[in-house]
Amino acid sequence: MDKKDIIAKRVAQEFSDGQFINLGIGIPTLAAKYVPNETKVILHAENGAIDIGALNPGEEADPDLVNGGGEYASINPGGAIADSVMSFCIIRGGHLDATVLGAMEVDQCGNLANWSVPGKMIAGMGGAMDLAIGAKRVIVAMEHTNRDGSARILKQCTLPLTAQRVVDLIVTNLCVFGVTKHGLVLHELAPGVSMETVEKNTEAEFIVSPQVKEMQI
Amino acid sequence: MKKVITVEKAVEMINDGTTLMIGGFATIGKPETIINAMCQKGVKGLTVIANDSGRPEEDIGKLIVNHQISRILATHVGTNPETGRQVMNKELELELVPQGTMAERIRAGGSGLGGVLTPTGVGTLVAEGKQIIKVDEREFLLEKPIRAEIAIIKAHKADEKGNLIFRRAARNFNTVMATAADIVIAEVDEMVPVGTIDPDEVMVPGNFIDYIVKE
Numbered sequence: 001m002d003k004k005d006i007i008a009k010r011v012a013q014e015f016s017d018g019q020f021i022n023l024g025i026g027i028p029t030l031a032a033k034y035v036p037n038e039t040k041v042i043l044h045a046e047n048g049a050i051d052i053g054a055l056n057p058g059e060e061a062d063p064d065l066v067n068g069g070g071e072y073a074s075i076n077p078g079g080a081i082a083d084s085v086m087s088f089c090i091i092r093g094g095h096l097d098a099t100v101l102g103a104m105e106v107d108q109c110g111n112l113a114n115w116s117v118p119g120k121m122i123a124g125m126g127g128a129m130d131l132a133i134g135a136k137r138v139i140v141a142m143e144h145t146n147r148d149g150s151a152r153i154l155k156q157c158t159l160p161l162t163a164q165r166v167v168d169l170i171v172t173n174l175c176v177f178g179v180t181k182h183g184l185v186l187h188e189l190a191p192g193v194s195m196e197t198v199e200k201n202t203e204a205e206f207i208v209s210p211q212v213k214e215m216q217i
Numbered sequence: 218m219k220k221v222i223t224v225e226k227a228v229e230m231i232n233d234g235t236t237l238m239i240g241g242f243a244t245i246g247k248p249e250t251i252i253n254a255m256c257q258k259g260v261k262g263l264t265v266i267a268n269d270s271g272r273p274e275e276d277i278g279k280l281i282v283n284h285q286i287s288r289i290l291a292t293h294v295g296t297n298p299e300t301g302r303q304v305m306n307k308e309l310e311l312e313l314v315p316q317g318t319m320a321e322r323i324r325a326g327g328s329g330l331g332g333v334l335t336p337t338g339v340g341t342l343v344a345e346g347k348q349i350i351k352v353d354e355r356e357f358l359l360e361k362p363i364r365a366e367i368a369i370i371k372a373h374k375a376d377e378k379g380n381l382i383f384r385r386a387a388r389n390f391n392t393v394m395a396t397a398a399d400i401v402i403a404e405v406d407e408m409v410p411v412g413t414i415d416p417d418e419v420m421v422p423g424n425f426i427d428y429i430v431k432e
Contacts, residue, residue: 064387
């Protein structure tokens with residue numbers, strides 16, 4: 001299985017039936033593919049579309065309906081539309097059960113950096129800062145290391161922050177960390193991944209849960 | 218007062234240096250007919266307030282490529298590399314605003330409020346130069362209102378009183394921007410007779426709308 005699919009599949013296990021969730025672009029959006037059929041989650045997009053999904057094969061795109069990443073989407077029966085003010089009332093006001101966000105760096109205090117790399121092309125934070133501050137649960141879904149192998153789960157973030165002390169769970173292709181007030185706790189190792197591999201690829205300090213187990217994917 | 222005007226009349230109001238709100242999110246809900254006419258008119262030195270700067274070949278993206286904008290407040294400009302290039306070369310001034318903060322600052326501007334207190338951005342670059350106010354031990358940023366001289370928005374349906382209906386996610390920033398400018402121009406797909414829109418279904422009441430341009 002591809003790294004991204006390992007992460008997406010594990011993230012999808014965090015959702016329970018009826019939850020109201022916003023998925024960031026990239027790996028987080030991929031998680032929607034792995035939500036079991038019996039679990040109905042309601043997906044929210046920053047532009048105010050509620051209960052949306054990917055276009056079904058052969059379905060004609062509605063020119064007025066895109067997801068948070070600007071891709072054409074479909075809206076489920078019972079879906080709704082809010083404007084940007086109400087959409088961010090949902091986000092910032094704690095009305096989302098969870099958000100899944102990609103990250104460039106996360107640290108052991110739960111700080112998140114995912115919007116800016118100084119000197120690189122400018123993109124902008126979009127809705128990420130509001131999502132990180134407002135959702136009841138913030139799940140980070142990302143590859144464990146940078147392409148050059150350097151760590152991105154750090155003692156302290158070096159990139160400009162998206163929000164302070166907001167991350168609850170980190171899911172990577174190697175493992176799952178919970179973020180607690182005592183620091184990171186290793187809960188799961190991906191199949192075939194050793195503790196040494198996680199230690200070598202993680203700069204942050206972490207403690208190992210006594211119930212540490214293999215990721216079920 | 219007759220609110221329906223031609224797109225030519227609409228762009229007569231938009232001049233060099235105008236501060237302009239433009240509705241829309243990514244490719245949808247943007248008043249493209251008016252934007253295209255602005256490209257043709259060649260107005261320069263605009264200050265634009267918008268969710269994003271589009272793609273280089275589309276809507277706001279074209280105004281960027283044509284160097285018609287000198288300052289932009291946006292939440293995301295990543296889909297238009299030309300925006301980033303002009304900012305790096307100091308040809309364009311950019312203020313990045315978190316999307317929820319953008320919505321609330323515009324709401325404040327349209328609602329007569331002195332600003333909003335938001336936890337978004339505390340402890341980040343967004344907080345630089347802003348007042349931090351503690352409410353019950355939690356820190357908030359004081360974010361000031363935004364208004365514009367002109368707002369150009371996109372709706373699906375209007376009657377001649379200016380009552381508006383939007384379609385799907387094209388509503389986005391269009392509703393709140395209708396409240397926060399001295400002159401509000403709505404570009405619409407369809408005009409319907411007064412009385413055919415049920416009052417319960419009006420999404421922006423006609424009092425906010427000064428002019429209507431039929432696409």
